[in-house]
Amino acid sequence: MRPSKRAADELRPVTLERRVSKHAEGSCLVKFGDTHVLCTASLEERVPPWLRGQARGWVTAEYGMLPRATGERMRREASAGKQSGRTQEIQRLIGRSLRAVVDLEALGERQISVDCDVLQADGGTRTASITGAWVALNDCIEWMRARDMVTKPVLKDHVAAISCGIYGGTPVLDLDYLEDSDADTDANFVMTGAGGLVEIQGTAEGAPFSVAEFNQLLELAQGGISRLVDLQKMAIL
Amino acid sequence: MRPSKRAADELRPVTLERRVSKHAEGSCLVKFGDTHVLCTASLEERVPPWLRGQARGWVTAEYGMLPRATGERMRREASAGKQSGRTQEIQRLIGRSLRAVVDLEALGERQISVDCDVLQADGGTRTASITGAWVALNDCIEWMRARDMVTKPVLKDHVAAISCGIYGGTPVLDLDYLEDSDADTDANFVMTGAGGLVEIQGTAEGAPFSVAEFNQLLELAQGGISRLVDLQKMAIL
């Protein structure tokens, strides 16, 4: 039995609330249970220096946590003067995941910066971030389309993400913080609406895991992401 | 006529929503119109090194803005590697303002860190921060009192803050971003529930201002802060 009393393949309650920012071209407050992430997509009429003059755009992501998003207050990264390795790893993952479904040429020579700021953390902040970031990104692109800034489709598909783990010997979906702390294996999956794999990250927290176990996690993830994509579709109706 | 169509002495709609954080000992989401600040108060069983062994506590504050809290996306301070002068100036102001109403000996040898993170900015982020921070701080101290960690009163009074300015020749209360950009003089006032002055900051944006003008701003601020203190009282009922 999971501490959260959820079934092994049960997501936490997920909500995707759009248009939560007065300023951003696209925005989404995503909640995976008690994990709350504010995602904004900001359009900028410039690209990184190494991409100039190539008639292609760029999508990048930054990730942050409010100092008391967590059970114990953590030092503010702006005050520490640098981003932790974990922060950089997560924001690189979000950026790669989003770019996997973006047609950068259709976007034109512009950059969209997606900021994922964790207001409250209870496990799964990176997967919630990716799932919510797609909604913010979609709204940003629709904002551009309404102004005739893009004509061809820019987003090729949905992208969403979920974590899985082996908790007390049982593969389970969408771990919260308590479950994650006790899990033997922790894996994150990023997949498209069509079911293609974009990112797989699996880590043995305790004992190594077997190929058979890994395949069970992958199967759980396929089910979970399919539901997340449905929720994205409903959100942008 | 102000762009916001408010009367010269009219506050924006103000809300103070408590208990918005699952983890923090005290928290408050404060809104001054479209300016939204998430304030959390975190209790830590340690004090800064220079205060150790003196049987007194400390209250400190940090301030941050999400990158797209503003009309144009700003660079994330954690990524830039340092906090701007403006950020440091504001967080020092918040800390001083709160400490003005705290009995640090009654608090005991502990630190309360108040984080004020601007989710959306439309002028007056520092005054909203101070006003909301007091509510989060009060809840943190009540959390301690419920656990018998403090016995004597720790908070000596309320503290709240408001901005004033001279817009189109007329002194007005609680400037939003549009008004602030056009104002000739910009002043921030921090006052206690008893009407004592804690901080005064007045700056000539264009032409210098006269003593008479400054006194008009001060009078407006007295009225506005009195209403903010009433709202704090209702919020903590």
Next chain:
Amino acid sequence: MRPSKRAADELRPVTLERRVSKHAEGSCLVKFGDTHVLCTASLEERVPPWLRGQARGWVTAEYGMLPRATGERMRREASAGKQSGRTQEIQRLIGRSLRAVVDLEALGERQISVDCDVLQADGGTRTASITGAWVALNDCIEWMRARDMVTKPVLKDHVAAISCGIYGGTPVLDLDYLEDSDADTDANFVMTGAGGLVEIQGTAEGAPFSVAEFNQLLELAQGGISRLVDLQKMAIL
């Protein structure tokens, strides 16, 4: 009775020594008693990026303290790798104060950087800095005028600054370090030669202060700044 035995409205001995730097276009060694600040004004034929091509100039200021300007040696900021919040707050104040009396269009597309370096500190370093910086700035502009680089008046007025505080219940002018450490309220005023207010900063160090008390401080400041402006006028004869 003040520790310095001065009357309540008495400035410390103030001197403004010009042309103390072989290299700078303008310079002034200002002394408010034992507070000594070396101010230099450096002309640079460039403006900050955000001001380019607008036919306007800029005046900026930097502030520093030698490590042993104070009673206890402080860590060198260059060695610590960053400027403290206090340093940034002060240099922003100096820059704003100077710009309040500069016609940036008459200056032309150039920048004047004013450096205020505290050689010895005994309270009031920011007010001495502003008062001396004006003299250095004036000399820099006269240096330009002698070379026909400016034709119209660039400085619209004098600007000077003084601190006030409530010491032992009595409002007093121009606090030295000893008085400042014991004062209940600390206020800094920046005013023009014409008596216009440029900056007001008042802080309750202990108990909050009343409007009546604040008005007494303001009145003291008006007298003190009037005398500082007279000293500036004599210095530049």
Next chain:
Amino acid sequence: MRPSKRAADELRPVTLERRVSKHAEGSCLVKFGDTHVLCTASLEERVPPWLRGQARGWVTAEYGMLPRATGERMRREASAGKQSGRTQEIQRLIGRSLRAVVDLEALGERQISVDCDVLQADGGTRTASITGAWVALNDCIEWMRARDMVTKPVLKDHVAAISCGIYGGTPVLDLDYLEDSDADTDANFVMTGAGGLVEIQGTAEGAPFSVAEFNQLLELAQGGISRLVDLQKMAIL
């Protein structure tokens, strides 16, 4: 056909040269073809602060690249003043991988720091690092055993790593730089001598990949790591 003319399941020539450092307790120069990494294991009689007094040790890793290890010279991270996100991601991976096979209690309250410095890069630097780091770590522990500093087994198993990818539609093992630049999918696998999975990281570089494709990569990795473990066994004879 791969540019390297290797069979799909063929490793590059791999060598593991021990005792290449006069100073380090354990060391290994690992070569995967033209990728050369110098791994040293340094014993330190202290643990990180959060682990003190728990009778357990720690194994950590740092990763670096000489500036001209690559085709184009890259900026030295020490000169840039910070480690890139990529560097931090890799050194966190190496550390986790090694700890997966270390009995931290048997190690005692000590830290072993493994440094992996890339002298020459041609793809697969992180997998070569992990594979060589295990050899350096093993020698460091044997150095301790010879001095009776450890008595029980500290290393529970081998650990090694390899990359796989889909190149021109075909799943291939151990990509060099040229192949990696053109591959559609890039995956890194870390496994133990017993065949347990420690880390899986798969990324779609172009189009998303299918579960079937991923399973082919996993199978290739199992073969490759099995051979790397054999090479480790021969190296430490």
Next chain:
Amino acid sequence: MRPSKRAADELRPVTLERRVSKHAEGSCLVKFGDTHVLCTASLEERVPPWLRGQARGWVTAEYGMLPRATGERMRREASAGKQSGRTQEIQRLIGRSLRAVVDLEALGERQISVDCDVLQADGGTRTASITGAWVALNDCIEWMRARDMVTKPVLKDHVAAISCGIYGGTPVLDLDYLEDSDADTDANFVMTGAGGLVEIQGTAEGAPFSVAEFNQLLELAQGGISRLVDLQKMAIL
């Protein structure tokens, strides 16, 4: 003929003004012509961590330049966020030079920090710094002696420094900025009162120099330092 019209072996006018700081235990404003350096010696009742408990003290030095000490304003190092290589090289040299004449055991477990801040630069700032720093250090130690903090002699000898160079083919002493910019070889010598060599640094700016030329520079330096030591002796009478 030198631009300064000085004879080849002629120092610039040198003055050593003591007790220029109200706060520092020892201080000296040293002038080598238009090069002005403020030296303060600060006593601290602590030593660096690696020296604790060894009944020995430490003398260290820091060096800085005011931004407009030079002909062109230079960026403030505190604002740049780091000290340049040149700054670090010079402050290491000053510290080594002073320690060469200090009996660290006689000093006791304390640190003296000597700060050398260049108020105005015209060549030879490092040699002026060392020469003035010795005077400040001597006064600091006498301050301690007057309080019975040291009993045995702490300073074993004088130490002073001078630059030499080959200007227009002629070896000359004590180069000012103009001469230094044109010199072919630049050398700095640090010597004790007894004529012992503490540091020699010679650099070919243009063509390499011969052993014969170097010996001529060394001879000039011996004469110059001998006069500087005489000036130190007169200064501390």
Next chain:
Amino acid sequence: MRPSKRAADELRPVTLERRVSKHAEGSCLVKFGDTHVLCTASLEERVPPWLRGQARGWVTAEYGMLPRATGERMRREASAGKQSGRTQEIQRLIGRSLRAVVDLEALGERQISVDCDVLQADGGTRTASITGAWVALNDCIEWMRARDMVTKPVLKDHVAAISCGIYGGTPVLDLDYLEDSDADTDANFVMTGAGGLVEIQGTAEGAPFSVAEFNQLLELAQGGISRLVDLQKMAIL
């Protein structure tokens, strides 16, 4: 008797191995006994900003040490976030030494960056770096000549470096770490093939040294550098 049992004027075994890097235009692995430094020379088609448009090139150097190059592991500078004063001092010395024999106009508007990374340290890392860097630089220039990028001679002469010191009262050549730790005086000499002096650095570690002692060190250095230049000549045959 030296710990190394070498004669007073005897170098350690020196080897200069070229073409050790697959990528760099020039490279050399230099060994002075157990001191091993990997030197690479990287051609870049750009010059520093202050040199643009002057039809001259630049040669610069960077220096680093692997964390466990030394007896005790040292903190990685990239992780510490800055280069130590020692590192900066050494890389400035290497750069100056190389430029002393380069015709920057013949190089054309390009930069060669020479990286000297110490794989293993046993004293004399800076002198080994300079000696090996010249070989890497020479190969880089020959690489350019083979591509008709330079036509005139770029290298005007050899440059090599050696340390000397007074060990147990006797002047000795090429100190290893053990000897260096015990030496009274430590001196580094950089000379050209023609015997011209490029850099002299002498430091009294204990008692000051006399002119006569210094001259003995200089004589030893002349002999040692002459042999190093011979080894360079043989290496590039």
